[in-house]
Amino acid sequence: MVGYLEEEAIHSYTKFLKELDKENIENVPAPAIAIDYWQLPPNSTLRDVVMVVRADEAHHRDVNHFASDIHYQGHELKEAPAPLGYH
Template sequence: MHLMTFMEVTKPRWYECALVFTVQGVFFNAYFLAYLISPKLAHRVVGYLEEEAIHSYTEFLKELDKGNTENVPAPAITIDYCQLPPDSTLRDVVMVVRADEAHHRDVNNHFALNRNRLESSR
């Protein structure tokens, strides 16, 4: 949903969409193989990626607050999905997405740390 939100905001060209599609395909397959080899490692990698996303969204918020990036109205798709007020802005969306990424980070780190305990309890 995050991707759909920012694609709605940025209105990428066809080749940018193709690049995103390609990168997602490569990542999916690499993650699938990594998970087969070591679920703990796969969760840890995603936890680190989520941490980087949190940092990026924090920097983006700073740019919005400085006025370097226009704080446009939130896309309707995001307002509906995230149940935001109708007058929400891009800043509101970034706050919700950053919180969501923090939750994803915590869940993946939990699974990375507790994977051995889960397997030994079976």
């Protein structure tokens, strides 16, 4: 279930990016806390922050679906390390 919630977050952030690109939302400078947390360049904008947050949500989606698949197969997550290339 959590993987699907993360997927919905990705759709929401994608819509937000489209509104930024259409200039319906002002692409203001990124707040310092976001620049520090996400290790962004000092001149980053709101769009840059939304991009990294959306990517993080995509990672959470993938992790949660992977864990669900392992559970569905009757295994424990500790028995099934993530495959190579998985992030």
